[in-house]
Amino acid sequence: MTLDFLGGLERTHMCGQLRAEDAGRHVVVMGWVNRRRDHGNLIFLDVRDRSGITQVVLDREISGEAHAKAEAARPEFVVAVVGTVRRREAGMDNPNMATGEVEVVATRLLLLNDARTPPFSPAEGAIANEEVRLKYRYLDLRREEMQRNFLLRHKVAQEIRGYLSGEGFLEIETPFMTRSTPEGARDYLVPSRVHPGSFYALPQSPQIFKQILMISGFDRYFQVARCFRDEDLRADRQPEFTQIDLEMTFPKQEAIFRVAEGFLRAAFGTAGVTIPTPFPQMTYDEAIRRYGIDKPDMRLPAMVDLSETLTPELRITLKIEQELPVLGFTIPRVGSLSGTQRRALVDEIRGIFGDCGLDFLDTARLRTNAEFVPLAEAIGAKLNAEQIVFGGENFTNDDLAIVVTPKLGTPERWNFDSQWIPKRVGALRLELAKKYADRHKLFEKTGTAADFRFLWVTDFPMYEWNEEHSRWDAAHHPFTSPHEEDITSGRLVSDKGRVRALAYDVVLNGTELGSGSIRIHRKDVQQEIFRSLGMTNEEAQSRFGFFLDALEYGTPPHGGIALGLDRIVMILAGATSLREVIAFPKTAKAIDLMVEAPAPVSETQTRELSLRIAHRP
RNA sequence: GGGGACGUAGCUCAGUUGGUUAGAGCGCUGCCCUGUCACGGCAGAGGUCGCGGGUUCGAGCCCCGUCGUCCCCGCCA
Numbered sequence: 164m165t166l167d168f169l170g171g172l173e174r175t176h177m178c179g180q181l182r183a184e185d186a187g188r189h190v191v192v193m194g195w196v197n198r199r200r201d202h203g204n205l206i207f208l209d210v211r212d213r214s215g216i217t218q219v220v221l222d223r224e225i226s227g228e229a230h231a232k233a234e235a236a237r238p239e240f241v242v243a244v245v246g247t248v249r250r251r252e253a254g255m256d257n258p259n260m261a262t263g264e265v266e267v268v269a270t271r272l273l274l275l276n277d278a279r280t281p282p283f284s285p286a287e288g289a290i291a292n293e294e295v296r297l298k299y300r301y302l303d304l305r306r307e308e309m310q311r312n313f314l315l316r317h318k319v320a321q322e323i324r325g326y327l328s329g330e331g332f333l334e335i336e337t338p339f340m341t342r343s344t345p346e347g348a349r350d351y352l353v354p355s356r357v358h359p360g361s362f363y364a365l366p367q368s369p370q371i372f373k374q375i376l377m378i379s380g381f382d383r384y385f386q387v388a389r390c391f392r393d394e395d396l397r398a399d400r401q402p403e404f405t406q407i408d409l410e411m412t413f414p415k416q417e418a419i420f421r422v423a424e425g426f427l428r429a430a431f432g433t434a435g436v437t438i439p440t441p442f443p444q445m446t447y448d449e450a451i452r453r454y455g456i457d458k459p460d461m462r463l464p465a466m467v468d469l470s471e472t473l474t475p476e477l478r479i480t481l482k483i484e485q486e487l488p489v490l491g492f493t494i495p496r497v498g499s500l501s502g503t504q505r506r507a508l509v510d511e512i513r514g515i516f517g518d519c520g521l522d523f524l525d526t527a528r529l530r531t532n533a534e535f536v537p538l539a540e541a542i543g544a545k546l547n548a549e550q551i552v553f554g555g556e557n558f559t560n561d562d563l564a565i566v567v568t569p570k571l572g573t574p575e576r577w578n579f580d581s582q583w584i585p586k587r588v589g590a591l592r593l594e595l596a597k598k599y600a601d602r603h604k605l606f607e608k609t610g611t612a613a614d615f616r617f618l619w620v621t622d623f624p625m626y627e628w629n630e631e632h633s634r635w636d637a638a639h640h641p642f643t644s645p646h647e648e649d650i651t652s653g654r655l656v657s658d659k660g661r662v663r664a665l666a667y668d669v670v671l672n673g674t675e676l677g678s679g680s681i682r683i684h685r686k687d688v689q690q691e692i693f694r695s696l697g698m699t700n701e702e703a704q705s706r707f708g709f710f711l712d713a714l715e716y717g718t719p720p721h722g723g724i725a726l727g728l729d730r731i732v733m734i735l736a737g738a739t740s741l742r743e744v745i746a747f748p749k750t751a752k753a754i755d756l757m758v759e760a761p762a763p764v765s766e767t768q769t770r771e772l773s774l775r776i777a778h779r780p
Numbered sequence: 781g782g783g784g785a786c787g788u789a790g791c792u793c794a795g796u797u798g799g800u801u802a803g804a805g806c807g808c809u810g811c812c813c814u815g816u817c818a819c820g821g822c823a824g825a826g827g828u829c830g831c832g833g834g835u836u837c838g839a840g841c842c843c844c845g846u847c848g849u850c851c852c853c854g855c856c857a
Binding site: 206259280367639640750756 | 781792807808813814815817818819820848849850852854857
């Protein structure tokens with residue numbers, strides 16, 4: 164088979180573009196052979212490009228030469244078609260394709276390139292396993308679904324750029340090769356050839372640079388910034404990812420919320436979803452208390468504190484600790500469970516709790532004992548009263564009610580960690596919600612704004628107690644400003660556990676989309692924070708001396724936020740893994756299966772970099 | 781670092797209690813076909829059962845180890 168050259172031929176139309184009104188037009192389309200249907204003297208080729216698919220007809224009587232070439236064509240061959248658009252005859256339309264009212268009658272067919280039989284067909288909707296998809300990513304990306312995802316990603320990024328630019332933000336690039344920033348994750352390091360033994364670090368975020376841009380007077384900055392973190396992966400975590408990173412001067416927290424809401428609204432608008440703004444807000448304390456997690460999924464009803472429905476006497480009868488909270492929640496519309504299902508559920512929940520001291524009450528079974536009917540009713544009434552948050556629906560017998568009770572003789576740690584019980588119950592709430600997703604259908608997409616429940620979580624704690632090292636760590640990062648009154652009151656020193664940060668997360672359907680804060684703009688406060696984190700002045704000076712210096716030259720109050728672009732697109736695309744919206748992602752072991760990275764390097768390279776490999780596998 | 785699931789033809793998967801020559805659909809190759817669009821018909825090719833070791837008369841199946849992919853915890857905003 165001889166291949167044809169493109170020569171002077173130019174494409175006139177995209178495949179997906181042709182419609183009935185194009186009938187009679189002479190066209191040139193180019194693309195890949197999606198499918199071939201050979202009827203002997205008549206061959207149909209479905210030709211595909213980015214825009215879609217169009218049917219090409221090759222009739223031996225019209226052009227024997229083109230027909231002969233079509234006989235040789237196979238899936239994924241690259242072809243150019245010269246021909247005429249024809250309105251299909253009555254009854255031969257294909258309503259399943261956008262171009263189904265027409266076809267291109269070919270007078271010439273050019274085979275521009277052949278193709279090996281692919282390991283899986285980009286024409287198929289069914290997906291090969293991910294290992295194969297990632298190894299042959301170029302074939303995977305030809306699939307319509309992937310083309311759609313990356314078109315969406317492009318549009319979202321364009322909208323955000325446009326919005327922020329319109330709001331006076333300047334897009335400024337910051338370096339990839341820099342020095343370690345204190346985000347808390349492990350750094351990817353780049354050895355320096357010129358400075359043996361020294362390394363650049365790839366940025367975990369452009370944090371310090373964007374703050375310095377505020378000191379530099381740019382007023383408003385943004386960047387579609389690649390960030391790198393050498394930590395273990397998850398479905399929603401890749402070692403390199405993209406953030407919409409922004410910073411502004413003289414902001415109230417609310418000003419930053421309005422900007423983020425604005426660009427999210429623009430981004431979701433491109434997907435045809437009008438999200439309501441402003442988003443609701445909730446403090447970190449309330450999120451833990453009512454949802455047991457700092458990123459509540461607002462599609463599900465909150466937890467309810469049922470402590471008061473249990474009198475001291477009842478607690479004794481039911482062997483429940485007197486002082487500890489009793490929390491309940493409902494999973495809506497689970498429907499009635501059979502005895503077997505209920506027993507399996509009991510075992511499952513007990514298995515999840517293990518021997519940590521938590522147990523739970525089955526309200527349905529409570530009702531079977533006359534003595535406990537009033538309790539069951541009180542619980543039902545309380546759940547009812549609190550379910551206002553869930554669309555005003557009343558609690559019914561179709562809703563699964565779980566009441567978690569701390570048993571007598573509970574572990575001592577609860578006494579000083581007030582978050583332990585709510586977090587544990589909150590985790591169970593999510594687990595059961597996932598288990599019964601098919602029944603309650605609250606996670607199903609309806610195609611409306613109700614699918615996307617945004618939330619601001621505010622007033623995060625400034626410090627977190629690190630059990631392992633017996634010290635206070637920065638909960639966010641050490642450039643986050645505490646509340647002003649926590650500074651003036653001296654709590655920074657006297658009561659670290661109660662210091663609130665001017666830090667906030669934006670949460671969507673239980674996923675953290677982004678995180679930001681008002682920053683420290685005074686050197687004395689910054690030094691105090693470094694000190695309170697156990698950093699000596701010398702240490703602070705050696706790591707962040709340049710930044711402390713910069714703070715001394717007229718630093719305006721400033722703050723910002725960064726949102727994960729990959730996660731935004733993932734949720735909009737209805738995907739459950741970032742790999743569906745990152746063109747060349749890595750596996751759970753951080754490997755690129757296509758290029759086979761990381762890879763060993765030659766002795767020459769390591770010698771040049773003054774490196775020696777201690778252990779070669 | 782820990783827990784779980786998976787690994788059989790190019791792809792998706794079946795394979796019973798350990799028992800003869802490991803199957804199906806799709807794809808692929810050849811031939812036939814002028815209205816298909818997941819075209820159809822006939823014929824055919826295609827297997828290191830992830831890899832290594834063990835138990836056994838006999839292993840795709842049981843045991844141990846190892847590698848890879850995915851999910852979760854730890855870790856990570």
